[in-house]
Amino acid sequence: MMLSFTLNGQGVRLDTALDKRVVDLLRELQALDVKEGCGTGECGACSVLLDGVHRLSCLMLAAQLQGRELTTAAGLGSASAPHPIQRAFAEHGAVQCGFCSPGMTIAASALLAQNPDPTRDEVRRALSGNLCRCTGYVKIVDAVRAAAKELGDAPSDAPSAAPDDETAGARGKP
Ligand code: FES
Numbered sequence: 001m002m003l004s005f006t007l008n009g010q011g012v013r014l015d016t017a018l019d020k021r022v023v024d025l026l027r028e029l030q031a032l033d034v035k036e037g038c039g040t041g042e043c044g045a046c047s048v049l050l051d052g053v054h055r056l057s058c059l060m061l062a063a064q065l066q067g068r069e070l071t072t073a074a075g076l077g078s079a080s081a082p083h084p085i086q087r088a089f090a091e092h093g094a095v096q097c098g099f100c101s102p103g104m105t106i107a108a109s110a111l112l113a114q115n116p117d118p119t120r121d122e123v124r125r126a127l128s129g130n131l132c133r134c135t136g137y138v139k140i141v142d143a144v145r146a147a148a149k150e151l152g153d154a155p156s157d158a159p160s161a162a163p164d165d166e167t168a169g170a171r172g173k174p
């Protein structure tokens with residue numbers, strides 16, 4: 001069946017099975033910034049924005065893309081022109097192996113679109129479906145708050161004194 005949608009601002013039209021998982025379709029289209037971790041909706045690595053809403057591409061079927069606008073981390077920014085969230089992740093050491101980073105930045109983007117001045121707790125809650133095995137989450141929360149500040153909505157509260165919650169997340173959800 002013919003499928004038409006927008007991927008990172010570019011029109012896509014192709015003949016494909018409409019019951020194919022979106023994560024598989026995206027990787028076939030060389031959107032390799034979209035990662036598959038668990039494949040069961042648990043890790044957030046496959047996060048995308050569908051019409052601006054944070055969704056998990058491993059739980060979506062191609063048919064759900066018809067006529068819609070899909071954004072991956074590559075659609076947020078590039079190495080030469082990074083989105084403030086992507087730049088903040090790099091500057092704050094919020095990236096180690098990088099496997100979770102596309103999904104994290106997508107989730108952060110969805111958060112800041114809804115809440116431009118999130119507290120640390122709000123950031124942790126918004127990213128609670130995105131798992132990171134490496135960073136311990138503190139630097140990720142720092143990066144999201146720095147990006148919020150750069151985007152013109154400076155966080156109003158001081159850094160949280162609850163790093164235990166974040167470091168504990170290195171073995172599970174934040
Ligand atoms: S691969 Fe989709 S949530 Fe883990």
Ligand code: FES
Nearest residue numbers: 096097132133134
């Ligand atoms: S940086 Fe390695 S999983 Fe997050």
